[in-house]
Amino acid sequence: MAALLSVQNLRAAYRLANGVELHAVDDVSIDLREGEVLGVVGESGCGKSTLATILALNAAPPLYVKSGTMQVQGRHADLTESDPLPRSERGKLISTLPQSAMNAMNPTTRVRDLAYDVLRAHERTTRKAAWGRAGARLEQLGLPTRVLERYPHELSGGMRQRVITVISTLLDPTILIADEPTSALDVSSQRAVVEMLKDLLARKIISGVLFITHDLPLLRHIADRVAVMYAGKVAELGPTERVINTPEHPYARALVGSILVPEPHIRAARVLGIPGSPPDLAAMPKGCRFHPRCPLADTRSREEVPPLVEVGDSGSHFAACWRTLEARQLLAGNLVGGPDGRVG
Amino acid sequence: MDASVRPSHTGVQKSPVDQTQPLLAVRNLNRTFGSGANAVAAVKDVSFELYPGEIVALVGESGSGKSTLARLLLRLLAPTSGEIQLLGKNVTHGPKTAYWREVQAVFQDPFASFNQFYSVRRVMLSALGVLQKQPTRAERDSRLRTALSQVGLSESLLEKRPYELSGGQRQRVMMARALMLAPQLLIADEPTSMLDASLRVSILNQLKDVRDATGTTLLLITHDLGQAYYVSDRLLVMYRGELVDTGPTEQVVAQSQHPYTRALIADVPTLH
Numbered sequence: 001m002a003a004l005l006s007v008q009n010l011r012a013a014y015r016l017a018n019g020v021e022l023h024a025v026d027d028v029s030i031d032l033r034e035g036e037v038l039g040v041v042g043e044s045g046c047g048k049s050t051l052a053t054i055l056a057l058n059a060a061p062p063l064y065v066k067s068g069t070m071q072v073q074g075r076h077a078d079l080t081e082s083d084p085l086p087r088s089e090r091g092k093l094i095s096t097l098p099q100s101a102m103n104a105m106n107p108t109t110r111v112r113d114l115a116y117d118v119l120r121a122h123e124r125t126t127r128k129a130a131w132g133r134a135g136a137r138l139e140q141l142g143l144p145t146r147v148l149e150r151y152p153h154e155l156s157g158g159m160r161q162r163v164i165t166v167i168s169t170l171l172d173p174t175i176l177i178a179d180e181p182t183s184a185l186d187v188s189s190q191r192a193v194v195e196m197l198k199d200l201l202a203r204k205i206i207s208g209v210l211f212i213t214h215d216l217p218l219l220r221h222i223a224d225r226v227a228v229m230y231a232g233k234v235a236e237l238g239p240t241e242r243v244i245n246t247p248e249h250p251y252a253r254a255l256v257g258s259i260l261v262p263e264p265h266i267r268a269a270r271v272l273g274i275p276g277s278p279p280d281l282a283a284m285p286k287g288c289r290f291h292p293r294c295p296l297a298d299t300r301s302r303e304e305v306p307p308l309v310e311v312g313d314s315g316s317h318f319a320a321c322w323r324t325l326e327a328r329q330l331l332a333g334n335l336v337g338g339p340d341g342r343v344g
Numbered sequence: 345m346d347a348s349v350r351p352s353h354t355g356v357q358k359s360p361v362d363q364t365q366p367l368l369a370v371r372n373l374n375r376t377f378g379s380g381a382n383a384v385a386a387v388k389d390v391s392f393e394l395y396p397g398e399i400v401a402l403v404g405e406s407g408s409g410k411s412t413l414a415r416l417l418l419r420l421l422a423p424t425s426g427e428i429q430l431l432g433k434n435v436t437h438g439p440k441t442a443y444w445r446e447v448q449a450v451f452q453d454p455f456a457s458f459n460q461f462y463s464v465r466r467v468m469l470s471a472l473g474v475l476q477k478q479p480t481r482a483e484r485d486s487r488l489r490t491a492l493s494q495v496g497l498s499e500s501l502l503e504k505r506p507y508e509l510s511g512g513q514r515q516r517v518m519m520a521r522a523l524m525l526a527p528q529l530l531i532a533d534e535p536t537s538m539l540d541a542s543l544r545v546s547i548l549n550q551l552k553d554v555r556d557a558t559g560t561t562l563l564l565i566t567h568d569l570g571q572a573y574y575v576s577d578r579l580l581v582m583y584r585g586e587l588v589d590t591g592p593t594e595q596v597v598a599q600s601q602h603p604y605t606r607a608l609i610a611d612v613p614t615l616h
Contacts, residue, residue: 043540044511157406186406186567187611214540217570217613244615258542260570261614262597267574273545277510 004208005032010068022281024050026232037209039223045278047232048212052179056096095173099180101160105152112148158189177210194222228252231279231289238317248311248319251290296323366393367561373426386412388585399562401572404582410565414533418449441474448522452534454514458506465502471524491520512543533565548575569612581605
């Protein structure tokens with residue numbers, strides 16, 4: 001499958017007033033394929049949103065891209081430049097779906113006028129034409145067109161998020177970058193937003209989604225592949241089912257193990273979560289960045305940075321860990337963790 | 345009852361309570377916002393009991409009235425009609441400070457719950473304001489220490505200010521603040537919804553540990569059935585202001601016949 005979006009060796013840092021640089025994204029390379037939803041998951045502070053900001057071409061000081069190139073639909077862009085792609089291309093090639101729909105909407109503007117503003121920024125259009133287009137799109141996706149007349153506060157949280165989804169895809173962007181679009185919603189509204197994204201993909205209105213979240217179970221329902229990020233690096237990358245059912249990186253395993261789902265085994269034992277917290281960007285541990293919290297860390301983990309390498313023979317599952325082999329042997333011998341893959 | 349002489353923080357049940365007498369009983373509670381044609385019944389004829397030492401989870405979607413009910417139970421909002429009883433005594437009206445000695449809360453947003461200029465010590469000590477008699481310095485310190493250890497925080501945090509703490513630590517400080525009063529009932533309104541999945545588990549474990557150590561009754565309000573299922577003994581399911589389903593957690597999740605409960609369970613993303 002052809003890569004829709006290909007990002008190579010992305011490094012970015014926040015520069016503090018005292019000149020210190022905090023590397024929030026460190027050597028990340030990812031591909032987004034045609035028709036695919038790529039999930040990016042990790043704890044707060046692991047660089048997910050920084051990655052989204054850069055890919056949405058919204059990086060602005062104090063965030064500086066140190067290196068990295070992006071290939072999208074045959075175009076080559078150097079992300080270190082201040083304007084990697086012409087402004088007019090942005091909303092059409094890559095669009096963003098923000099987390100908080102309330103903050104993304106002007107409380108004194110009706111939905112229809114927001115739609116007009118978005119369209120007007122990219123092409124010549126009239127109010128009437130813009131409203132008509134937004135209405136048609138709402139109808140197509142099964143939402144009532146009367147929301148066009150509404151102000152944001154008149155809509156429920158779930159409806160607001162769906163309306164924002166419609167508006168951010170009005171220009172038929174090739175790639176949609178969804179940064180925690182469902183985190184503020186209850187499960188029923190979450191499902192509605194996820195269904196809507198699937199619908200947009202099925203109708204070929206958008207061709208690929210980068211879906212950022214800290215909610216791993218949700219990804220099972222939408223993502224084709226999952227990238228697990230930790231401290232600015234990709235720790236594991238693979239097909240969703242494989243990452244969730246047979247995680248290889250101890251961090252991914254711990255993340256899967258700390259999920260609470262209404263399934264009987266959850267009540268049977270105490271779920272431990274992940275001890276400690278993600279590292280301070282100003283004092284990044286040497287070697288594998290997860291080693292201070294890792295039950296399997298050895299001397300090598302503490303000294304050398306593990307590369308992202310293929311695990312197993314799937315050809316599609318990668319992990320950045322020196323100890324994947326040992327971990328698998330231990331799991332097979334049931335010395336570490338139970339059937340749910342938790343490191344104990 | 346003078347809270348300062350009560351044998352609190354001893355790690356055992358505070359008063360010899362009858363396990364069959366409900367700690368909190370809610371009778372036909374109603375709350376309507378607005379009037380006339382614009383009236384919205386946010387809580388409709390809700391009745392339930394909480395028994396000592398129980399962890400009860402109140403689940404439902406956004407807008408189902410969970411938080412309105414929480415505010416009614418905390419007496420931050422007056423009910424339109426109905427009655428709240430604490431250990432058999434009607435407490436719907438009357439002095440609130442006495443009520444707050446027994447019923448405390450942990451709120452959703454760990455970033456909005458703090459005064460930015462106050463140290464953790466000051467935030468925690470401010471909770472003692474509802475006591476009738478201000479405790480001695482020695483007792484204040486012992487309460488501080490006990491409350492911090494109950495939530496697994498070190499005393500070195502006392503001089504820090506909110507911006508120096510992580511989201512998980514803030515939420516623990518909020519729990520410790522409530523535990524300073526050794527309340528009989530702790531109402532946690534979505535305490536984990538703004539935290540990471542890995543932190544959620546540890547906060548829920550902490551709440552469970554507090555219950556196990558002190559016998560504090562816990563009402564956990566959440567829209568996440570996964571969390572409710574993990575931690576609670578009993579479930580209350582709320583839909584459009586009404587309590588539509590209730591029962592032991594496992595039974596409700598496995599067998600409930602109520603269409604809304606089934607839909608809610610179906611919407612929860614699962615792993616297998």
